[in-house]
Amino acid sequence: MSENKYILNISGLSAGYFINGEYCDAVKNANLNIKEGETFAVVGQSGSGKSTLAMAVMGLLPIDNGKISKGTIKFYDDEISSVIEKIRGKEIAIVLQDPHSYLNPVLKAGRQVYEAVEIHNPNLTKEEIYERVKDTFIKVGLVDFERIYNSFPHQLSGGQKQRVLIAMAVINNPKILIADEPTSGLDVHIQKQILELFLELKQKLNLTLIIITHNILIAKKYADAAAVMLNGEIVENKKTANLFSNPEHEYTKMLLRHVKLDNK
Ligand SMILES: Nc1ncnc2c1ncn2[C@@H]1O[C@H](COP(=O)(O)OP(=O)(O)OP(=O)(O)O)[C@@H](O)[C@H]1O
Numbered sequence: 726m727s728e729n730k731y732i733l734n735i736s737g738l739s740a741g742y743f744i745n746g747e748y749c750d751a752v753k754n755a756n757l758n759i760k761e762g763e764t765f766a767v768v769g770q771s772g773s774g775k776s777t778l779a780m781a782v783m784g785l786l787p788i789d790n791g792k793i794s795k796g797t798i799k800f801y802d803d804e805i806s807s808v809i810e811k812i813r814g815k816e817i818a819i820v821l822q823d824p825h826s827y828l829n830p831v832l833k834a835g836r837q838v839y840e841a842v843e844i845h846n847p848n849l850t851k852e853e854i855y856e857r858v859k860d861t862f863i864k865v866g867l868v869d870f871e872r873i874y875n876s877f878p879h880q881l882s883g884g885q886k887q888r889v890l891i892a893m894a895v896i897n898n899p900k901i902l903i904a905d906e907p908t909s910g911l912d913v914h915i916q917k918q919i920l921e922l923f924l925e926l927k928q929k930l931n932l933t934l935i936i937i938t939h940n941i942l943i944a945k946k947y948a949d950a951a952a953v954m955l956n957g958e959i960v961e962n963k964k965t966a967n968l969f970s971n972p973e974h975e976y977t978k979m980l981l982r983h984v985k986l987d988n989k
């Protein structure tokens with residue numbers, strides 16, 4: 726595969742929700758090209774449509790009231806909707822904003838990761854799966870493997886839970902990993918550790934990493950390119966270095982002014 730091939734191509738995408746019977750787009754006419762191996766950030770304030778965009782890509786918009794109203798999403802050359810059931814959790818994985826709502830409270834952490842392997846690899850033996858879980862736990866910094874494996878989610882710290890979810894997301898060697906505000910709710914020190922972990926995993930596993938964040942400084946520090954979202958629209962999309970040296974949209978300029986003020 727050539728270096729510059731787009732792994733994800735989003736074209737004219739609108740997606741949103743029915744609220745009281747009325748449909749409203751939360752993402753409006755979005756265009757994005759993401760290159761294989763790149764770290765891409767989606768930046769924007771709360772409610773700007775970042776998670777809706779991610780969920781549209783993952784085929785996880787709520788069945789009862791969510792829909793894609795327009796446009797296309799391609800994973801390499803495939804229309805993603807035709808392959809997503811097969812590739813979700815395998816070729817493309819997501820780590821969500823809120824680990825509490827994603828981990829099953831009555832199943833031990835290790836078992837949950839075990840099942841994520843089992844479902845996509847029916848030919849592996851129990852021992853092989855267990856070994857893979859162990860390797861991955863260690864890779865994501867859960868070195869106290871036995872204890873974490875046998876803990877229920879409520880017995881783990883926020884950072885540990887997030888690492889379990891990261892293990893679950895990367896254990897089947899995905900090509901794309903989407904991290905949707907993976908550090909919200911964690912203290913600043915752990916936030917940094919988790920972001921560094923994503924970067925380390927990206928190198929080790931050759932991931933294409935999509936980081937969703939409200940913090941433009943995270944985009945600057947970690948991403949090659951970034952899209953800025955405002956009210957469902959992508960208002961600016963370019964290499965991160967250019968975003969900072971030459972912001973064009975008023976909203977981007979405003980975000981950068983705030984960052985500068987905060988750092989004074
Ligand atoms: N399940 C839902 N049903 C109806 N409306 C929704 C639903 N989920 C999100 N929305 C609406 O869609 C818009 C975009 O929300 P979204 O969650 O995509 O924003 P976001 O950028 O991820 O925000 P945050 O930074 O707070 O996570 C918001 O106006 C929100 O109220």
Ligand SMILES: [Mg+2]
Pocket residue numbers: 775776777822905906
């Ligand atoms: Mg969100």
